[in-house]
Amino acid sequence: MYSYKLFSHENIPLITHIKNVGDRCYKIIKNKSVNFSYEKEKLMYVSKVMGYTHDLGKGTKYFQKYLHQMITYKKSDVNEKLRSHGLLSALYTYHMLKGFDEELALMAFTIVKRHHGNLENMDVEYTIDSVKAKNVKKQIKKQLNELEKEEIKYILEKLGLEYIDEKVLLNGIEDIVYEAFEQLNEIQENNDLDKYIIYKFLYSCLIFSDKEDAIFHKSNGIKYDIPCNVVDKYKTIKFKGKNSELGDIRNEISKDVEDGIKESNNRIMSITAPTGTGKTLMAISAALKLKEKLKKDMKIIYCLPFTSVIDQNYEVYSEIIEKVMGKDKVTNDRILKHHHLSDIKYVSEAQNYNDNKAKFLIENWNSQIVVTTFMQFFNTVFSDKNSQLVKYNNISNSIVLLDEVQSIPFKYWLIINKLFKVMAETLNIYFIFITATQPLIFKEDEITELISQPKKYFDKFKRTKLHINLDKIMYSDFLVEMEKMILEKKDKDILLILNTVKLAQSTYKFIKDMDLENTDEYFLSTGIIPKERRNRIRQIKIGNIQLDKFTYTSILKLKTKVKANLKDKITKLNKNKRRKLVVSTQLIEAGVDIDMDIVVRDMATIDSINQSSGRCNRENRGEYLGDVYLYNLTNEKGTEYNSFIYDNYLITKTKEVLEDKDVIYEEEYLNMNKQYFEKVKKDMTEDDSKKLIKFINELKFKDVANNFKLIDVQNKISVFIETDDYAKAIWNKYKEIMNEKDVLLRKERFNTIKKDFYDNVVNIFKTKVKESEEMGIAYVSYEALNGSYDRETGYKMEENDVIL
Structure with a gap:
C-alpha cells in the first residue's frame, strides 16, 4: 500500500483533496441544465481535470515545508514565489487538456493559475514579454527540481491522467505564450457574451469546490422540500375569516400571475402591479409555481435594492414555512438571508454552524430560497473578485426575482438586456422583474408580463x-x-x-x-x-x-x-x-x-x-x-x-x-409611469452599457467590474456613534479585535459582533466628518456625543450638507 507524504492542507493528503475537488466540479456541471456553445460532457471533463490538477504545484518541497511551518509556528520563511503553486499547477492543467481542446485548455490554464486570486483582463493575462517569460521559466525550473516526482506520478496514475515530463512543462511556457497571443486576437474580434459567462462559470466551479472541500471535506447538497402551494396554504391559515376589498384584489392578482406562469414559455418575465398589492407573497408563490411547472429543483433568489427591506421579507417567508411546515422546518437550508450585515450563523435540521462553515454556506447561498440584495446579485454577475464569484455557479438553475427593478440605473438597461438574455439560456435562469413602475429594459417581444391586464388592477x-x-x-x-x-x-x-x-x-x-x-x-x-x-x-x-x-x-x-x-x-x-x-x-x-x-x-x-x-x-x-x-x-x-x-x-x-x-389620480399612475420610461429610453445615452459590452466581449473582467457601479461610490466614511453602555461595550470589543495580529482570526472574531457593530454606524461624507479615524473608522464617544450627534435628528451636518 502506497504511503502518501504530500499534503494539501493540515492532515489532508494531496491526492484526497484534488480528487474530491475534481469529482465535485464534474458533479456540479453534470447536475446543471447548462447550455453553452461547448457540449456539456466536454465541460464536465475539463472541470474535472482542472480539479485534479489545480493543486499539483503543492507537490514541491518548498510548499510542503511552508505548510509544516505554518501549522507548527504560524509563520514561514519559505520564499513566497517558490512556495506558490498556482502557475505550476496551471501548466499541468494546460498540457493535460491541450490535445483535447486548445481553447478550453488555455481557459483552464488561466483559471487554475488564478484560483487563489481574482480574474484579470485577458489582454493583460495573455500578454507575456520575453523578460517575464524568462523569469517564469526560471521559477518553474526551480520548483520542478524540488518536485516530489514519484508521488506526483503515482497520484496522476490513480486519477487516470498521464504524467507530463518536466521538459515538456518548461518548453510549454513558450507554447502558451504563442497560443495566448493567437487567442487574444480572436477575443478582441469576439462578439459573443457566452465566453464571458462560461469563463466565470468554470472559474466558480473550481474555486467553490476547492473551498468547500477545504472547509467541509464533503459536499453540501440541498434537499428541495418546500411545497409549491405553501403560500396558498399559508394564506388560508393566516387570513381565514378575514375578508376585505383589498384582500380580494390581492387574491385576484395572484391568480392572474399563476395563470401567466402556466402560459409563459419565456425565461424573462415581469409582474407589474400597484403598490400595496402583496407582491412579497405573490413573488415567492409565482416562483414556486414556476418550479412546479418546470418539474426541476430550482433555487429561488429573491433580490431587493435595500438591505432595510430584506429582514422584513425574510420574516414573512420564515412565517410561511413555520405556519405550513412547522417551526422546526424554518432552517437556513430552506430560507436564507444574505447581505453585508447578516449574522454568521447557519442552522440546518442536521447541524448548526456559527464559524467559517456558516460563512461559506451563507455566502454561497446554500438554500432553497435566498433573500438578498441587488448589490450581492449584481456583484456576482459583474465582479472579477474571487470572493464574489465563488457563488457564480449557484445562480445557474435558479429563478431570480428582482423586486423594485425601477431602481436599476437607466445607463445599465442595455447591458442587463443583452447579458441577462444570454445568461437565461446558458445558465438555465428564469428572471421575474417585479415593480409598480416597470422600466423598459426589455422590448415587449423579449419579456412576458404575467398579469394579463395590469391596467385593470391599477384602475381598481x-x-x-x-x-x-x-x-x-x-x-x-x-x-x-x-x-x-x-x-x-x-x-x-x-x-x-x-x-x-x-x-x-x-x-x-x-x-x-x-x-x-x-x-x-x-x-x-x-x-x-x-x-x-x-x-x-x-x-x-x-x-x-x-x-x-x-x-x-x-x-x-x-x-x-x-x-x-x-x-x-x-x-x-x-x-x-x-x-x-x-x-x-x-x-x-x-x-x-x-x-x-x-x-x-x-x-x-x-x-x-x-x-x-x-x-x-x-x-x-x-x-x-x-x-x-x-x-x-x-x-x-x-x-x-x-x-x-x-x-x-x-x-x-x-x-x-x-x-x-394639476392632479393625477391613482388609476392614471400606470400610464404616467409608461410615459416617463418611454421618454427616458428614447433619449438616454447607452454609452456606459456599450462600453461594458465591449469589455465583456474582450474578456476584460477587471474593467467590467470597475465600470459597473450599481450605487455610485461616494467619498464617505463610516462613523461609530456611542449612544449607550451597550454601544460602548461593542466599541471596546471592536478595539480588542482590531489588535488581533492574525488577519483571518481577526475577521472571524469581528463577524461575531458585526451586526451589533453596524447597528451603531452611520456613513457620512468624509469632508463633513469632524472626528478623526480610529482603526479605519471615525468614532463619536458617549462623552462627546452632544457635539456631533443629536438623538432626534442624527449626525450633525454642516449648513451646506446634502447627504441622503
Whole structure:
C-alpha cells in the first residue's frame, strides 16, 4: 500500500483533496441544465481535470515545508514565489487538456493559475514579454527540481491522467505564450457574451469546490422540500375569516400571475402591479409555481435594492414555512438571508454552524430560497473578485426575482438586456422583474408580463391623488404652507419627504417648534443609527394597529407579560389616537411599510414619486383618502434641491410628463409611469452599457467590474456613534479585535459582533466628518456625543450638507 507524504492542507493528503475537488466540479456541471456553445460532457471533463490538477504545484518541497511551518509556528520563511503553486499547477492543467481542446485548455490554464486570486483582463493575462517569460521559466525550473516526482506520478496514475515530463512543462511556457497571443486576437474580434459567462462559470466551479472541500471535506447538497402551494396554504391559515376589498384584489392578482406562469414559455418575465398589492407573497408563490411547472429543483433568489427591506421579507417567508411546515422546518437550508450585515450563523435540521462553515454556506447561498440584495446579485454577475464569484455557479438553475427593478440605473438597461438574455439560456435562469413602475429594459417581444391586464388592477385602486405644482417655491415659503396644512389637517397623519438631510432636519425642527398638541413627531434619515431608525419605524407603524378580532386572537397566544403590555398599548392607542407627523429623506421609500393620510414630496423622479405615493392610504381605507403633494423646493439662489440628488436628465423627463397637469389620480399612475420610461429610453445615452459590452466581449473582467457601479461610490466614511453602555461595550470589543495580529482570526472574531457593530454606524461624507479615524473608522464617544450627534435628528451636518 502506497504511503502518501504530500499534503494539501493540515492532515489532508494531496491526492484526497484534488480528487474530491475534481469529482465535485464534474458533479456540479453534470447536475446543471447548462447550455453553452461547448457540449456539456466536454465541460464536465475539463472541470474535472482542472480539479485534479489545480493543486499539483503543492507537490514541491518548498510548499510542503511552508505548510509544516505554518501549522507548527504560524509563520514561514519559505520564499513566497517558490512556495506558490498556482502557475505550476496551471501548466499541468494546460498540457493535460491541450490535445483535447486548445481553447478550453488555455481557459483552464488561466483559471487554475488564478484560483487563489481574482480574474484579470485577458489582454493583460495573455500578454507575456520575453523578460517575464524568462523569469517564469526560471521559477518553474526551480520548483520542478524540488518536485516530489514519484508521488506526483503515482497520484496522476490513480486519477487516470498521464504524467507530463518536466521538459515538456518548461518548453510549454513558450507554447502558451504563442497560443495566448493567437487567442487574444480572436477575443478582441469576439462578439459573443457566452465566453464571458462560461469563463466565470468554470472559474466558480473550481474555486467553490476547492473551498468547500477545504472547509467541509464533503459536499453540501440541498434537499428541495418546500411545497409549491405553501403560500396558498399559508394564506388560508393566516387570513381565514378575514375578508376585505383589498384582500380580494390581492387574491385576484395572484391568480392572474399563476395563470401567466402556466402560459409563459419565456425565461424573462415581469409582474407589474400597484403598490400595496402583496407582491412579497405573490413573488415567492409565482416562483414556486414556476418550479412546479418546470418539474426541476430550482433555487429561488429573491433580490431587493435595500438591505432595510430584506429582514422584513425574510420574516414573512420564515412565517410561511413555520405556519405550513412547522417551526422546526424554518432552517437556513430552506430560507436564507444574505447581505453585508447578516449574522454568521447557519442552522440546518442536521447541524448548526456559527464559524467559517456558516460563512461559506451563507455566502454561497446554500438554500432553497435566498433573500438578498441587488448589490450581492449584481456583484456576482459583474465582479472579477474571487470572493464574489465563488457563488457564480449557484445562480445557474435558479429563478431570480428582482423586486423594485425601477431602481436599476437607466445607463445599465442595455447591458442587463443583452447579458441577462444570454445568461437565461446558458445558465438555465428564469428572471421575474417585479415593480409598480416597470422600466423598459426589455422590448415587449423579449419579456412576458404575467398579469394579463395590469391596467385593470391599477384602475381598481383609487387610494390616492397626486397634486402637482412644478413652480419653484422657496424653502421659507414652503414652511409657511406646511404650517398651514398641519394646523388645518389636525386629524391627518402627514409624511414629509425632503431631498437632503439638512433640509429634513430644518423642517423637523420647525415642526417641533410649533408645539403641537396630541401629536407625535418622528424624524428619519440615514444620519440616524440603524437600530434607532428601526425603532422609530416600529413606533410609526404601531399607531396604525386597530384591535380587531384577528389581532386580539393573536395577542391571546402570546406570553402573559408580553400580552398584557401589548394589549395595554394598543388599547390606549385606540382610545386616544395621536396624530403622527413624520419627516424623512428618500429612506422612507425603501419598502418601509407605513400608511399615512397625506404625503408631501420634494421634487423627484417619477419612480420615486410613485414609491412615495405608496406610503399614502396604503391599506385602501377609502376612495381618494390619500393626498400626495409635489413641491419644487429651491434655496435662496433659486437652485432646485432635487439637483443635488437626481440626474438632471431624469428630472427633465419627469417634468415633461407632469407639465400642464394639476392632479393625477391613482388609476392614471400606470400610464404616467409608461410615459416617463418611454421618454427616458428614447433619449438616454447607452454609452456606459456599450462600453461594458465591449469589455465583456474582450474578456476584460477587471474593467467590467470597475465600470459597473450599481450605487455610485461616494467619498464617505463610516462613523461609530456611542449612544449607550451597550454601544460602548461593542466599541471596546471592536478595539480588542482590531489588535488581533492574525488577519483571518481577526475577521472571524469581528463577524461575531458585526451586526451589533453596524447597528451603531452611520456613513457620512468624509469632508463633513469632524472626528478623526480610529482603526479605519471615525468614532463619536458617549462623552462627546452632544457635539456631533443629536438623538432626534442624527449626525450633525454642516449648513451646506446634502447627504441622503
